[in-house]
Amino acid sequence: MDKKDWLSKVVALPNGLNLFLIKINFFPQLFLGKAYRNYRRKLKQQHYLSYDYTTSLINLVNNSIKKIPYYKTYAPINSLADFQQQIGFIDKEVVMANFNDFVDPEIDKTRYVEGTTGGTSGKPLRLLIPKNRHVFELATMHTMWETTGWKYHPRAVIRNHKLKPGEIYRINPITKEFIFDGFRISFDYFESIYQTLKKFNISFIHAYPSTAYEFALFLREKKKDISFINTFLSGSENIYEYQTDLIEKQLGIRFYNWYGHSEKLILGGYCKDTQVYHLENTYGFAELIDENNQIISEVGKRGELVGTTLKNPGMPLIRYRTDDFAEYIGNYCPHCKRNVLLVKNIVGRWSGERIYNKDGSFVTTTALNLHSDLYKKINGIQYIQNKKGILKILIIKTAEYSAEDEKTLKEHFLKTLNKDIILIIEYVDHLIKQNNGKFLHLISKVK
Missing domain, CATH: 3.30.300.30 (ANL, C-terminal domain)
Known part of the structure; x- marks a missing residue:
């Protein structure tokens, strides 16, 4: 049985049973597999150190030049300077027009799944993604979330799930999630969500930024006790000043945001002390370029985010223009003592x-x-x-x-x-x- 189907069957079990299971799930990381646990340990060792991504990047690019039809016209590289001088940019249209040329003809396709981007700006982009992608994605995400104090705590999830009429929530005891209906946005339903959070002392809320804002409005208008709420964990949408103002300044709740995309090339979240994104160079290689395709090094200048996979040798996207824009802050975080690309004010679908x-x-x-x-x-x-x-x-x-x-x-x-x-x-x-x-x-x- 597929892992996703198995999880769906678990979530469909009665809430009473899943509530018992979530209470005895002391080590949820065990269910995510040995590879996940090993990679999490590796990230913890590297997380505050200066990870040297250049070897991984050079090996990925040179392997692609050997095996991937689209890149075979390029000469091998030996340095980051070679990479930025010799390798050209690609975008969604290029990949869509040359899909087969981006795929390694010798890969075992049983180890990959086909996915698509969301298609919010037109026709979706087809992608081949490794089946073990959760190892790197979840491990990186969980490592980022830990900067808020989250350590496999139960989470409320108010995103894209639709529940049956009259159903307040479902429970996923494996991932320790209380899943709410993300389409039932009303103060009446928010009251039910709040009472559930209070009853089970759920302090982390995983939601789209817009939903986090609407729930925060409810908390403010109804003058709710929010002393037990630690953080809104939010991603997948643009962030606006009025959302941050309400959640952090007025209510005093941490509003932790991260950036990622369907192509799975770049992933990064807020610094533990600021609202600056750390783009994780263990996950993928990120660049910020100006309108002349030059690397930005001027603080405050905006440019387009460009990503290169480090984890998908079967369909490697190299120097892929994301059509997402951000403001350059630097390459070193004085708070975390880390050498990573730092950006803020990310705007998607420019x-x-x-x-x-x-x-x-x-x-x-x-x-x-x-x-x-x-x-x-x-x-x-x-x-x-x-x-x-x-x-x-x-x-x-x-x-x-x-x-x-x-x-x-x-x-x-x-x-x-x-x-x-x-x-x-x-x-x-x-x-x-x-x-x-x-x-x-x-x-x-x-x-």
């Missing part, structure tokens, strides 16, 4: 963050950030654009929101956008989520 004026010029959603005083008077904001020059703004307003605030909002947008843009403000109870439960700050059909 083209999808553009709001267009009628003449074709555009601004990004980041440029439309509101003053913190306005964020305190709304419980959510979302932009919808189906045509250049017309922007619909969905707002969940609080009781303190007034006609004067609407006037201030319009003035703010017209200062940034062209004067001839048509603004439509619509007040709603809920913002729009995608079928997978994710939230997009901007839903755009403009090409």
